[in-house]
Amino acid sequence: MVSLREEIANARRIVIKLGTSSLVNESGALDPAKIDRIVDAIENRIARGSQVIVVSSGAIAAGMGPLGLAARPRDLASKQAAASVGQIHLAQVWGRSFARYGRTVGQVLLTQADAGSRERARNAQRTIDRLRQIGAVPIVNENDTVATSEMRFGDNDRLSAIVATLISADALVLLSDVDALYGRNPAEPGATRIDEVRTGNDLTDVQAGDGGVFGTGGMAAKVSAARLAARGGVPVLLTATANIDAALGDAQVGTVFHTRPERKLNAWKFWALYAADAEGVLRLDAGAVDAVTRGGTSLLAVGITGIEGEFHAGDIVEILGPDSEAIGRGEVAYDAAELATMLGKHSEELAEHQRRAVVHADYLSNYASRL
Known part of the structure; x- marks a missing residue:
């Protein structure tokens, strides 16, 4: 019987979500060397026959340096201004990195309103599918330039779960700065590592924190997104970006979230419950x-x-x-x-x-x- 980790290791269509901390240096600026390493691992997986869709955070952080902002902006207008600059810079860095392999990227910017409309959600699905068919790598991000506080996914973890379900992905890989899910902050003594989550009962005593300095989603957001994707029938691997080679290799790292086929929602019901307006x-x-x-x-x-x-x-x-x-x-x-x-x-x-x-x-x- 094939294990879930083997299933993820052999998944043909994969969504990979990268948090801001995975893409920036200590000062918060985009780190091309980090992104090159990520792209190297992605290309190795593509060479094995997989199709990869990247959900990338980092637009606001990428715009902070060019705008001379020392700290992540708090007001909506400043966030949108930073995103408008950062989205260009972020796409360029991804593009240059994949160009080393002669590969093109396509930027797909979404808002909650796009996912909330069935027709617009289908259009996004068709765009992503077509990019894959012609050999380009879709780079998906929330469109922070136009999204309001009332019309946001909240974090790119949730966006990645919705995208993974929307395109019928075979696996979702959530990458951040923590190597696995723990019962509490792994820096605390006695923190217990959780290797797999089969039902909500496995999370009863888990204490998950919020986002870091440069990001918006913490472990709580990742767990929520993982459970969301699993309910849509997409298995999930959660680990650190430092483990990306193993994550996209044999998947023998991090925490896996099982699907429950008897409770899987069809595509329409998933959309209505979790994405629709x-x-x-x-x-x-x-x-x-x-x-x-x-x-x-x-x-x-x-x-x-x-x-x-x-x-x-x-x-x-x-x-x-x-x-x-x-x-x-x-x-x-x-x-x-x-x-x-x-x-x-x-x-x-x-x-x-x-x-x-x-x-x-x-x-x-x-x-x-x-x-």
Whole structure:
């Protein structure tokens, strides 16, 4: 039986996510030598027949030096200004490094709004796929120049998980400055290394920290992203960038996150639950929550106690329980105005055209079975 590490070692389509700390020197400037070493390892993997997509942080850090900024900016306008300069510089450094092998790179800048729209998400998928087909390496980053605080992925770890699922990757490799997942800060005495994560139970006692000086995502963000990708059916290897040769070799380093095939979400349900923009809210009674979380049951008007937002038929809506707990998301079949007249009614009390499900089971995704 093939182990998960062997599966990752032989994965044909891989997403590799690199944090800012993996790309910069001690002063925070991009380090071409570091990037060359990363590219060398990636090229070795490509030579073995794999297709590689890179999710690269570092745009804001790359713009700090040219703009004379001594510290990472805090206000949104300054971050966007730094990113607008840094994205150019970052792409140039990646391009020069891959050019040593006669390979072209393509820059793909995404925002949460791009992933939140099904059509735009498909366009991004097609762009990445075409770049791969013609032998270029897609370099994906969040478009910090235009993303607002309300419309951000939050960190490139989450972005990498969404991209990996979007393109049906065979593995996601998360690289940072920590060699594996530990129960607590590995610098602390007695910190226990965790070699594999099969379910959320393996993370019960884990204490994960936040980002470092130059980055935005810490171990907590990486664990969250790894679990997210695993739920979408993509196995994950988490380790240090210093281990990149082994990570892209036999994968006998770091921590691996297993998928759970019996709980894997299809592509649409994953998108609806974790990437789509929700246009409104449906509030359910306890009976409807129980029915929805069991799975395979459509949501009917009788179980809905309230609605919020000006949504339209076909929009994605957030589904909440009696105590505002998040239950899931789904594609609503009615406009908000019409649905408001249907709340709490049994099918026989509704007009003929209102008797179909408010959210059909095929277009309803719940959080109950997350890893």
